[in-house]
Amino acid sequence: MPIPPRLLAHLRRWQAHGIVRDYFVEWNGQPVKSVKTAFASAVRLAGLGGKVSPHTLRHTAATWLMQAGVPKWEAAGFLGMTENLIDRVYGHHHPDHLRNAADAIGYRTKRHAKPLQPKAFQRAGSGESLVIPLVERQISKGKSAQPIEMIGGPGRTRTCNQTVMSGRL
DSSP states (O other), rough: OOOHHHHHHHHHHHTTTTOOOSSSSTTTTTOSSSSHHHHHHHHHHHHOOOOOHHHHEEEEHHHHHHHHHHHHHHHHHHOOOOOOHHHIIIIITTTTTTTTHHHHSSSOTTTSSOOOOOGBOOOOTOOSSSSSHHHHHHHHHTTTTOEEOOOTTOOOEEEEHHHHTTTTT
């Protein structure tokens, strides 16, 4: 199991200064017999309030690994978790979380590319949107059942109900 470089540097320094001799975790030259008791003592001596446990450290490590963009399968292996658990519990911290969805919505297609609109909203064979022309025709004839607000390009119209729900009125 690889040891993080900063922890390894501390372990080497502790050994060089005689702070630890024979055991990875020791107190007064003797191995720590109960990690649970030792951790509770360390939390108390550090003055940390609330529920702090070794699981808190594991949770923090998983969150930091995801935030650093470590592949999920690698983080899962390092922490002894399943990739499914990492993805389900910590995946939203990963910088790639929802990236494909954001990119798909954030960029319009080029003029020569096929539009992303469903076929029902396109004129046959042209790829041109019917939504805006239909809305404009309804507005010009005064036949709209409810006020329609034009707020942008294709597919970006808003009815009165949507405007009220969004808090814009």
